[in-house]
Amino acid sequence: MHTHKPYTATAAFLLIACCCVALLQACSGKEDPVTGLWKLPGEAISVEFSKEGDVTLTIDESTISGSFRRNKENVLLVDMGNGEQPVTLSDNGDELRLSDRRDDRDIFLRSETAEKVDRAESLFMAGYQAKNCDSSIVLYTQTATMLEGIPSESGHLARAYNNRGICEEKNGNTEAAMADYTKAIEIDPRLEIAYGNRAWLHDKLGNKEAATLDYRKAAELGYTPAKQWLEEQKLERAD
Structure with a gap:
C-alpha cells in the first residue's frame, strides 16, 4: 500500500519557486497578436491596437478611441463606446475584420x-x-x-x-x-x-x-x- 509522504522543506521550496516562475510568466506582458497598426487598402482608414489594450480608429482626419480584450474563450472583443463587439483576426495573424463575419469584405492588413x-x-x-x-x-x-x-x-x-x-x-x-x-x-x-x-x-x-x-x-x-x-x-x- 502506498502512503503519501509529507512535503520536505526542499520540496516546499521548489513548489514555491515554480509558482513564482509561473506568476512571472503570466505577468510577462506578452503582446496580443493583434497589436500594431492596421490599414484598409485603398482607403484612408486605419486602426491601431496598443500593448496596453487601447484601440484607435482613424478615418481620414477623424479618430475614435476605444479598448480591446480577450474573453475566456479567447475571442477578441473591441469596445469603441457602443459596447463590446467581436472582431476577427485570421489564423496567420495577417488579416483583420472589424466584425465576426467571415464574409466581411473590409479586410484590414498590417500597415x-x-x-x-x-x-x-x-x-x-x-x-x-x-x-x-x-x-x-x-x-x-x-x-x-x-x-x-x-x-x-x-x-x-x-x-x-x-x-x-x-x-x-x-x-x-x-x-x-x-x-x-x-x-x-x-x-x-x-x-x-x-x-x-x-x-x-x-x-x-x-x-x-x-x-x-x-x-x-x-x-x-x-x-x-x-x-x-x-x-x-x-x-x-x-x-
Whole structure:
C-alpha cells in the first residue's frame, strides 16, 4: 500500500519557486497578436491596437478611441463606446475584420502590407494605361510579384495574370498567354473573363473542344461574350 509522504522543506521550496516562475510568466506582458497598426487598402482608414489594450480608429482626419480584450474563450472583443463587439483576426495573424463575419469584405492588413497593396494597385493601373504591351507586361509582372502571398488580394492577383496574358497574346506569345490565363483561373476560379480569354485562344489555335469547355464555364459565370459564342455555335450552355 502506498502512503503519501509529507512535503520536505526542499520540496516546499521548489513548489514555491515554480509558482513564482509561473506568476512571472503570466505577468510577462506578452503582446496580443493583434497589436500594431492596421490599414484598409485603398482607403484612408486605419486602426491601431496598443500593448496596453487601447484601440484607435482613424478615418481620414477623424479618430475614435476605444479598448480591446480577450474573453475566456479567447475571442477578441473591441469596445469603441457602443459596447463590446467581436472582431476577427485570421489564423496567420495577417488579416483583420472589424466584425465576426467571415464574409466581411473590409479586410484590414498590417500597415506595411496594405501599403504594398496600394503600390500594386498603382502599378496595375499604370499597366492598364500603358501605350504598349511590353510596358504593360513589365508592370503587370511587378503587380503580381507584390500581391503574391496576400490571400485577400487573390482577385487582384488573378486579374494581373489575366491582363498580362492578354498582352502576351497580342505580342504573339500564345504559350505564355495560355499559361497566364490558366494561372489566373487557378488563383480565382470564378474569374469569368479569364475563362473567356482562354477559350478565345483555344478556339484561335483550333482546340475546339477545350474552347467549348471554357466558353461554357465562362457563360455559367455570367460572361456575355461566351453566351453569345455558344449561341452562334448552336451549343447549349452548361447551366
